[in-house]
Each structure stands twice: as C-alpha cells, then as structure tokens.
Amino acid sequence: MTNQRQILLQSIATILVDYRQGEITAIDPNHINRWVTQFSKFGFDDEAQIIILGEMERILKSYYISRNFAQSFLASILTSQKLFGTNPAATIRNAQFLQIQRKGNSQNDLLNLCKPILQSNYGLNLTDFGDPPNIYIYLDDCLYSGNTVWRDVNEWIPNAVRGTTLHLIFFAVHTEGLRYSQKQVQLEAKKYGVAVKFWRLHTFKNSRWKPAQFDCFWTLQTSGEKFIDRYVQEISKRRQNSNRTLPDLFRPANMPIQDRIFSSPTARNLIEYAFLKVGAYIVSLPRSPNVSMKPLGYDYFDSLGFGAIFATYRNIANNCPLALWWGDPNKAYPLNAWYPLFPRTVNMTTASEWERF
Structure with missing residues (x-):
C-alpha cells in the first residue's frame, strides 16, 4: 500500500x-x-x-458535520443577536422548540444537543419557555428537496399563534429545495399570520x-x-x-x-x-x-x-x-x-430502500 x-x-x-x-x-x-x-x-x-x-x-x-461541530453551530445560533435580537436571553424565553418531524429522528437528536446549551447559557430547559410563544424554532440537519420541511410545517402551521415568527434552521440547504420550500411555507404561513425565516450554515447550489x-x-x-x-x-x-x-x-x-x-x-x-x-x-x-x-x-x-x-x-x-x-x-x-463507506440508518416510513429484491 x-x-x-x-x-x-x-x-x-x-x-x-x-x-x-x-x-x-x-x-x-x-x-x-x-x-x-x-x-x-x-x-x-x-x-x-x-x-x-x-x-x-x-x-x-x-x-x-461532527457532533462537536454541530454543538458549536447550535450554540452560536441559540446565542445569536441576529436571530434573537440584542437581548437573546429575554427573547428565547418566549420561544417554542418544535418537535413536529414526521419521519426520522434528526430533529429530536438536535434538540437533545440544545439542552445543555440552553441550560448553560440561560438556565432553561426545553419545557421552560413562554406560553404563548413569540417565536418558533424548527431544527433539521439538511434541506434537500424541501419536501420534508414543507410537509412538517404544513401539518403544524394551523396551530401556530398569529403574529409570531417561525425560524427554520439547518446545517445545510440545497438551493432548489430552498426555493421550493420558501415559496410553499411562506404562502401557507401567511394565511395564519406567521412570518418565516430560513437560516443555514452551508448552501449547495444544485440547479440543473x-x-x-x-x-x-x-x-x-x-x-x-x-x-x-x-x-x-x-x-x-x-x-x-x-x-x-x-x-x-x-x-x-x-x-x-x-x-x-x-x-x-x-x-x-x-x-x-x-x-x-x-x-x-x-x-x-x-x-x-x-x-x-x-x-x-x-x-x-x-x-x-x-x-x-x-x-x-x-x-x-x-x-x-x-x-x-x-x-x-x-x-x-x-x-x-456492495460494502458501504457510510452504513446508513433507514427511516422506515413507506417502502424502504432495502426491500423488493
């Protein structure tokens, strides 16, 4: 070798x-x-x-995205004045962290990473936030086609409080999926008086x-x-x-x-x-x-x-x-x-990628 x-x-x-x-x-x-x-x-x-x-x-x-990097990114997001204003500690007390993902566990896993960050910076738990909320926070690792976030939000949005803002936060997005989901989510959110903002670390251009x-x-x-x-x-x-x-x-x-x-x-x-x-x-x-x-x-x-x-x-x-x-x-x-480089966990919802051989 x-x-x-x-x-x-x-x-x-x-x-x-x-x-x-x-x-x-x-x-x-x-x-x-x-x-x-x-x-x-x-x-x-x-x-x-x-x-x-x-x-x-x-x-x-x-x-x-390593686990340590994910934690650092979430810490920067949860203390960001750009997102939460000049007094993030006051604003975040009126936030609600959404657990509305219809498939997979990425949202729950990312929320678990948020727990020590919220505790160390604000002395808060995920259940300590104001009711009714002023802002909503939706986390996921990556936006691909945009269908996942659109379906999640479309099912949830009728329950949102009017006059609030929905923050959708990703490690990465793909431009075609972002364009699609921005259009769909913002049109639907407007019906319920909810503003929408997308946040991401990486943007991958994928328009053919x-x-x-x-x-x-x-x-x-x-x-x-x-x-x-x-x-x-x-x-x-x-x-x-x-x-x-x-x-x-x-x-x-x-x-x-x-x-x-x-x-x-x-x-x-x-x-x-x-x-x-x-x-x-x-x-x-x-x-x-x-x-x-x-x-x-x-x-x-x-x-x-x-x-x-x-x-x-x-x-x-x-x-x-x-x-x-x-x-x-x-x-x-x-x-x-075939022997995979990345052994993958499958989201078992409808027909999986492993069946029908």
Whole structure:
C-alpha cells in the first residue's frame, strides 16, 4: 500500500471518527480501504482509487458535520443577536422548540444537543419557555428537496399563534429545495399570520437549469458501459413520457464554470463516473427498485440522482450516491453485493430502500 493511500485512509478515518458512534463499529482505515478497493471490480485501478479517496477527503474536511461541530453551530445560533435580537436571553424565553418531524429522528437528536446549551447559557430547559410563544424554532440537519420541511410545517402551521415568527434552521440547504420550500411555507404561513425565516450554515447550489456553479455529483455524458446504458435507456423512456420540461440528463461538458467542491475537473469527472458506474450496477440488483432509487442518490425527478455530498455524525441521506451508503455485508444477496463507506440508518416510513429484491 502506498504512503499516499495510507495517509488518505487515516485522514478520512479521523474525520469520520464519530459517525454513528456507539451504533456501529468505528470507521477505521481498513473499513475505508475495503470500500474503495471494490472500485477495482469496475475498472478503477489503484491510481483512480487514490483520486476517489482524495476527493472524498476534500469534501469531508469541508462539509462533514461532527457532533462537536454541530454543538458549536447550535450554540452560536441559540446565542445569536441576529436571530434573537440584542437581548437573546429575554427573547428565547418566549420561544417554542418544535418537535413536529414526521419521519426520522434528526430533529429530536438536535434538540437533545440544545439542552445543555440552553441550560448553560440561560438556565432553561426545553419545557421552560413562554406560553404563548413569540417565536418558533424548527431544527433539521439538511434541506434537500424541501419536501420534508414543507410537509412538517404544513401539518403544524394551523396551530401556530398569529403574529409570531417561525425560524427554520439547518446545517445545510440545497438551493432548489430552498426555493421550493420558501415559496410553499411562506404562502401557507401567511394565511395564519406567521412570518418565516430560513437560516443555514452551508448552501449547495444544485440547479440543473443554471449549472454555472453546481455543488453536487452530476456526471458528464457517457456510454458503452452495460449498467449505465441500461439505466439511461430506462430513465430516458420515463423522461419522454413526462409532461415536464426537464434539464439535461448529463452535466453539460463546459459546466460548472465555478467549482468549489472538487479539486480539479479531471478528478471530478473520475469520481462522478465511478459513482455512476457503481450506482447503476446497484440499481440493477432489485427486481423492482424503488422508483426514486437513482445511481447518484434518491431523487423524485427522472435524473441520474440527486447527487448530494453532505453527511453528519448522525447519518447520511439517501440523496447521496448509492456507492457511498447502499449495502449491508451482514445481509443476504444482493445487499451484500456492495460494502458501504457510510452504513446508513433507514427511516422506515413507506417502502424502504432495502426491500423488493
């Protein structure tokens, strides 16, 4: 094993030291090496694997949210004069922290992180706040399509007190989901006399209509590979039958003009192609795959996939490329056909991403 490979494996393991801590075996260099070595089966040699590792290290260094970082961010939010005014201690006593998430546990987990912050800064518990409230606080780790926050708020908003403000706080948002949810939430909130403000740390641009900057995985056009060609043929048929005007299936050759995510166009092209190739293979495994299951991550639209790059100490979203999280070595075929970098906790609501094989 080359020294460069060892350095990258150790660096990524150090970044991911608290990923699902206490739930899974700690991610170490051997785990990461086992994951990346699988790409050799798809034509990516040691040199290509080092590029994949290098791009993953770069992304995770910038955007992985550790538990300690999450606590620091929430502490800055809960003491922010920009959010709570010049006297946050007085304002926050009239806040209500919402627990209205319809699926998943991210909101409850983030509220648990808030408890010691509220106690140490204000001497308050989550149950100590004023009634009726002047402001509401909704927490979640990331906004992807915008559907989750819209559905949560739409169901809750009739219960809100008129004249209040709803603060929606995320570690990260994606611009298309933000645009959609801002429109939907603000229109509905206006009916009930509630103002709405969105807050976030990271913003990922993901408009395929305006790809001059595109902060997710999206592959250049390619053909001649069995699983990719089969997937593209199937998704193209669905796109032809769609009533929507759809953006390009593949990333335009001259885009993005600005790239802050990847180290170079060459490295971007390689890791995106690798993830598409593996993802198309994974999509081919179920007899009847979930319609949202795409090679580069679950997506409601007929695309190569959402392509998200974001993960936290809690979990990774299924909007990220399948090559990062799909599979389980302890399950029967085909789940054991791929070893994931990020073993994922599934939100069991409707049909899960694990069934229908």
